[in-house]
Amino acid sequence: MNNFDFYNPTKILFGKGRIADLNDQIPTDAKVLVLYGGGSAERTGVLAQVREALAGRTLIEFGGIEPNPRFATALKAVDLVAEKSITFLLAVGGGSVIDATKFIAAASKYDGDAWDILTSRGSVVTNALPFGTVLTLPATASEMNSGAVITNSEKGAKLPFGSPHCFPAFSMLDPEVTYTLPDRQIANGVADPFVHVIEQYLTYPVNAPIQDGFAETLMRTLIDLGPKALASPKDYDIRANLMWTATLALNGLIGAGVPQDWSSHMIGHEITALNDTDHARTLAVVLPSLMNDQRGPKRVKLLQYAANVWDIRDGSDDERIDAAIAATRRFFEELGIKTRLNDYDVDASGIDHIVGALKDHGMTALGEHGDITPDDARRILEAA
Numbered sequence: 001m002n003n004f005d006f007y008n009p010t011k012i013l014f015g016k017g018r019i020a021d022l023n024d025q026i027p028t029d030a031k032v033l034v035l036y037g038g039g040s041a042e043r044t045g046v047l048a049q050v051r052e053a054l055a056g057r058t059l060i061e062f063g064g065i066e067p068n069p070r071f072a073t074a075l076k077a078v079d080l081v082a083e084k085s086i087t088f089l090l091a092v093g094g095g096s097v098i099d100a101t102k103f104i105a106a107a108s109k110y111d112g113d114a115w116d117i118l119t120s121r122g123s124v125v126t127n128a129l130p131f132g133t134v135l136t137l138p139a140t141a142s143e144m145n146s147g148a149v150i151t152n153s154e155k156g157a158k159l160p161f162g163s164p165h166c167f168p169a170f171s172m173l174d175p176e177v178t179y180t181l182p183d184r185q186i187a188n189g190v191a192d193p194f195v196h197v198i199e200q201y202l203t204y205p206v207n208a209p210i211q212d213g214f215a216e217t218l219m220r221t222l223i224d225l226g227p228k229a230l231a232s233p234k235d236y237d238i239r240a241n242l243m244w245t246a247t248l249a250l251n252g253l254i255g256a257g258v259p260q261d262w263s264s265h266m267i268g269h270e271i272t273a274l275n276d277t278d279h280a281r282t283l284a285v286v287l288p289s290l291m292n293d294q295r296g297p298k299r300v301k302l303l304q305y306a307a308n309v310w311d312i313r314d315g316s317d318d319e320r321i322d323a324a325i326a327a328t329r330r331f332f333e334e335l336g337i338k339t340r341l342n343d344y345d346v347d348a349s350g351i352d353h354i355v356g357a358l359k360d361h362g363m364t365a366l367g368e369h370g371d372i373t374p375d376d377a378r379r380i381l382e383a384a
Ligand code: NZQ
Pocket: 036, 037, 038, 039, 040, 041, 044, 065, 066, 067, 068, 069, 093, 094, 095, 096, 097, 099, 136, 137, 138, 139, 140, 141, 142, 145, 147, 148, 149, 177, 178, 179, 180, 181, 182, 185, 188, 192, 250, 265, 279
């Protein structure tokens, strides 16, 4: 196992009715800005629960954060923070609202051009406003990590950043608020954490049986519960287990001390920047093709994945790897997620654009060995 630092200060408040405990988590003298998305939190009554829990406080609200949150929208919230002397942010939503809140928290304390936060991947961040989250869509684990992804439509860029100053102080995880999610978002919320686990697992062995075993359990749980969550939308135990699985998939624990390969994510982000395809769907397109393309360097872990996640034990090495890739693709398709690039209207000129964008954004040395180049990404996309 490699050397590592593990740091995660986020407090989780999990279970039915937990939003009622919100008041105790926020300093009594805080001036709070509540941030939310395009209206689902209002429609589903989650915002009403938040307002009730915080009754008696002066709350300022900022809605309209888009899926794949936009830089320009976040900057409007940064202005509001300054204008109203806000001291605490509360994100109510999914990964997009939480990611935007992280960026707003950092940009509110940054003196230079806020775009630097993204081009530096977060290294310029030395401080951030404190914030908490009320999670309404389990998928990204943004509720328990320090990363975020922001889209700048004018620049055609979707860029990640992270900072130890951007962990949520707390996150409220009430599985009942997920009952209102449409099937498409439930499916996304199964596929995205599955690929988060894969990107921290499917590299090469470093004798880390805890991380590997934990990762395999998370994947088997997603394979088991994903279809059940779609079939039984109001089953509390299924939703509760799915919610916790998504959080654990990217809160740093399974990635500590092991090599990682975020190439499916970085290539996928460029597909979303091109045509706004849902994040999880871009991953379902890139991952099976990348697994096939990288079967040499990833051979040992691919065989371990076949055996321990899919129970594929018969046949030659290549036959078992083929079967594991086919099972992965079938899993996404059975969730209702298409896995071919042409399902998302990306043609040859779209691939040219994505490859150019990877170069422009410095994504030229991806993978656990830093040897997946934009030319390799082109081959992976052409086969996808
Ligand atoms: O905008 P509203 O009206 O609120 O509707 C949202 C949105 O349209 C809706 N929704 C959320 N909770 C709901 C609900 N509808 C009904 N009932 C509820 N309880 O769902 C739609 C999608 O929401 P969004 O937040 O965009 O989805 P998700 O959580 O999948 O977040 C995706 C974003 O997170 C980034 C992605 O790139 C993408 O921008 N990621 C962030 C990561 C991180 N911070 O660690 C890691 C991920 O790999 C990912 O890159």
